[in-house]
Amino acid sequence: MDVAREAGLSKTTVSAALNGTGRLSPAVRQKAVETARRMGYRPNATARQLRAGRARLIGYVVGEFAGEPWAYLDSPYFARLTGATSAAALRHGYALVMLPAGTLQREWADLPLEAVIVADPVQDDPLVEDLLAARIPVFSDASVAGRTGAHWVDIDTDAAVRESLDHLRAGGARRPALVLPDSTTRFHRETLAAYRAWCARHGTPERVTLVPTPGNGPVVRAVEQALTADPRPDGLFVVAEASPPLVMDAARRLGLAVPADVRVICVSEDESAAHADPPVSTLSLRPADVAEEGMSLLVSALEADGDTPQGVLLTARLRARKSSMHRN
Amino acid sequence: MDVAREAGLSKTTVSAALNGTGRLSPAVRQKAVETARRMGYRPNATARQLRAGRARLIGYVVGEFAGEPWAYLDSPYFARLTGATSAAALRHGYALVMLPAGTLQREWADLPLEAVIVADPVQDDPLVEDLLAARIPVFSDASVAGRTGAHWVDIDTDAAVRESLDHLRAGGARRPALVLPDSTTRFHRETLAAYRAWCARHGTPERVTLVPTPGNGPVVRAVEQALTADPRPDGLFVVAEASPPLVMDAARRLGLAVPADVRVICVSEDESAAHADPPVSTLSLRPADVAEEGMSLLVSALEADGDTPQGVLLTARLRARKSSMHRN
DNA sequence: TATTGATGCGGGAACGTTCCCGCACAAGAC
């Protein structure tokens, strides 16, 4: 330490002074602190981490949308999830490092990550496998439940789908259609299964439109396609993320009034749903709570150094919006 | 190294073997690699960083929206900027660490950051001052131009505003109104100045509506307020970020046809603008290019270890959309 | 005056790498 030399003290003493530890006379402590300040000294974080044995860094990857690496942030759900995760991590004393989707890369093998969060992994995600093989703790969704070194948080898909379809039915919809992304994410797979089960229970034929790629365009086209089917559905459960006002636009273009002709629920965190014309009922996957609960779990697992897998299941929140019966 | 003991080799030899350096017989190299693999050895990244003297970590903060720390990701502009910055950083061999807005905190004093990106700083941002005082390289917008240890990338606001207003005028708008966030971000301040200058040049009275807080609701209300002014504006330059379809909804609710009654340009990266009814012309601040150019500049400045400040100015892109003259 | 105990500070090791050496040994040249 050059501060030590400058102050005529030993590095031990300076370290103790700056950290407020050890037994030091007020005079010496003062002197050390003063010269450090004067010299603009900042302790080397890397050396600290090496000594401490931990870097307090957590990796963050979104498995879905692997095609266009960072497109997920365009989705309000992931934007919220990412922000909330980062906030929660910092509150627990960890920092979040943004990583690209894909396999465990040489690019970030040099990062001292204590764990990696894999949000919405695809089915049998190779990244998850690589991480577990490398003995790096993984935090993801329920698809990793039970595996050693893996923890998870997830949404009760079955309950969420049931509640949504029941709500549409209570509003009068007997023939609800489903608009679903063509993806292997756990939530989407389970949604399809739950929708089918619901239809079977109610003796309703299934009306599923798959959206090939993410983005407003494809979803709007899928909605139009779903609404022009014969017989026309009287309910719409849009699970693919799109701007809710655009879904309303699509219905309007087809001459359909919402909710008179067709009742709509969008799975979306987009705030514009509340201001759409008419307002759109949404099902929230509660990204903020997922991040909060998940991070608590991850941190406690990390501190406890526990390989014993843990997880928590949250329930989605339906935000039913009184449609203003706006004249079309 | 326990791998060295296990393989009956020295740590030097094992290190050389795993890194592919040094002069080693194929047999020994093979043996070292093999035992390392068998033992699941992963080199300690922190120790590597300490030895290398650099951590290849860059901090990322968004100065605007300081009230609700992570709300900025809700904005498509910042979502894109964040994703693109992260991608560019990784391509250059750096990783991005997400940090909360506000002053230089103890929370992340322990992170070995080589630089910090401050996107959209507020006026005289205290964070920027703290970072520069701590001799941490700062990357931000043109407001830090010329300061030692600070580099920047920015958009040519003046040209962007002029082009947009000229385009509205070419479409027939003689009385364009401005809807602007009430913020101290450089872009917003300069936008107001450029708008005023344009109005002065064309002998048009200024019509400015300030939006007190971010979010769709406040912006929509501001748009309605602007459109109900007397005399009613025949052009609208919406700089506050909102969902473009909602802006169209607002005009429609007021019985105004776009673009027949009022021509509209939204400053927005929201993809839904293209699918709105009618499609909305937008001014793109090109977050992807800003991230790309900015990161190149930052990395070269970092490698050159240069304190000599550098910057680059980009021009915004107007995406004029042929409105479909949709019957209202 | 000796013994104990507390106080104030510094020496040295350790964290896990990488890199500069030096040493041993073998092969080639004379």
Added chain:
DNA sequence: GTCTTGTGCGGGAACGTTCCCGCATCAATA
């Protein structure tokens, strides 16, 4: 058979901290 050159491997230092000690010094007690 010696001298040189090259090859293969290991010892040790260094990166910048923190922490465990030990060694003085000094006051308080017997």
